[in-house]
Amino acid sequence: MSKLMQRCAEAGLKMTEQRKVILKVLEDSEDHPSVDTVCERAKSVDQSISIATVYRTLSILSELGLVLKHDFGETFARFEVTPDAAHEHHHHLIDTETGEVIEFKNEEMEHLIHKIGEQLGYDIVEHNFELFGHKIKK
Amino acid sequence: MSKLMQRCAEAGLKMTEQRKVILKVLEDSEDHPSVDTVCERAKSVDQSISIATVYRTLSILSELGLVLKHDFGETFARFEVTPDAAHEHHHHLIDTETGEVIEFKNEEMEHLIHKIGEQLGYDIVEHNFELFGHKIKK
DNA sequence: GTATGTGCAAAGACTTTGCTTTGGA
DNA sequence: TCCAAAGCAAAGTCTTTGCACATAC
Numbered sequence: 259m260s261k262l263m264q265r266c267a268e269a270g271l272k273m274t275e276q277r278k279v280i281l282k283v284l285e286d287s288e289d290h291p292s293v294d295t296v297c298e299r300a301k302s303v304d305q306s307i308s309i310a311t312v313y314r315t316l317s318i319l320s321e322l323g324l325v326l327k328h329d330f331g332e333t334f335a336r337f338e339v340t341p342d343a344a345h346e347h348h349h350h351l352i353d354t355e356t357g358e359v360i361e362f363k364n365e366e367m368e369h370l371i372h373k374i375g376e377q378l379g380y381d382i383v384e385h386n387f388e389l390f391g392h393k394i395k396k
Numbered sequence: 397m398s399k400l401m402q403r404c405a406e407a408g409l410k411m412t413e414q415r416k417v418i419l420k421v422l423e424d425s426e427d428h429p430s431v432d433t434v435c436e437r438a439k440s441v442d443q444s445i446s447i448a449t450v451y452r453t454l455s456i457l458s459e460l461g462l463v464l465k466h467d468f469g470e471t472f473a474r475f476e477v478t479p480d481a482a483h484e485h486h487h488h489l490i491d492t493e494t495g496e497v498i499e500f501k502n503e504e505m506e507h508l509i510h511k512i513g514e515q516l517g518y519d520i521v522e523h524n525f526e527l528f529g530h531k532i533k534k
Numbered sequence: 535g536t537a538t539g540t541g542c543a544a545a546g547a548c549t550t551t552g553c554t555t556t557g558g559a
Numbered sequence: 560t561c562c563a564a565a566g567c568a569a570a571g572t573c574t575t576t577g578c579a580c581a582t583a584c
Contacts, residue, residue: 375527
């Protein structure tokens with residue numbers, strides 16, 4: 259049983275065929291798929307899966323903190339499975355010329371985020387950090 | 397003539413009555429108004445201003461870099477006039493309990509952003525950095 | 535005078551939801 | 560069995576756009 263399925267079971271969710279497929283699609287995705295893309299990938303396994311179910315499933319997973327919802331400056335949302343170890347946390351650099359999303363890690367950032375929260379008297383529960391830029395041409 | 401009007405004139409935009417009102421609304425706003433809010437404030441000066449014009453104006457200003465478009469995790473966009481001096485750049489902390497948006501500055505962040513870009517071989521032209529959290533209760 | 539800008543309403547894009555049926559526990 | 564979940568289609572929300580009229584330069 260996959261980690262995501264396990265977590266869903268713990269949360270009391272019924273493990274329907276559709277959910278199994280969607281969870282597997284998410285776990286197998288190495289990019290940051292949109293709802294449409296998740297749905298397409300799911301449909302290639304089970305044609306009957308509807309986009310409404312994909313929306314509902316992603317919404318639940320997001321509330322459970324099992325997936326992260328991103329806005330990379332487009333008109334729609336993208337998703338990825340939440341990294342479960344602290345050292346797997348990463349941020350995103352979007353190449354403004356190609357649309358490519360590059361993941362990067364930065365320890366300093368992690369520290370800074372909590373330091374800033376402390377200074378302002380806040381418990382930081384979430385954050386967005388995205389860079390937009392283009393390759394430096396030699 | 398306001399700074400924003402000046403910049404618009406330089407960009408070759410016609411200075412219509414509607415634009416004057418919208419520019420003034422933006423310059424006078426100390427928060428991060430949504431399109432609807434900008435439109436309401438503009439209408440209180442000139443009832444005839446339509447939301448389509450507000451959308452079009454904000455879109456132009458955003459392309460010119462004169463306003464910044466933000467996504468604070470809501471379903472709609474918010475805007476603010478772009479700070480024109482480097483030392484006025486700031487980021488945002490959204491109070492998840494009240495929805496309040498707190499601005500803060502952080503020099504370290506500015507450095508880090510460009511350092512990360514350099515390390516990855518990218519010219520960073522834009523970035524999003526938002527924190528979400530709640531007040532620490534004593 | 536002419537190109538740009540505006541208002542209105544319709545269309546578009548993405549997302550949510552009501553209702554009926556299906557199926558997991 | 561029974562309630563959560565799915566499919567479908569309609570509706571909702573935010574944003575963009577086509578068109579006819581208005582207006583800044």
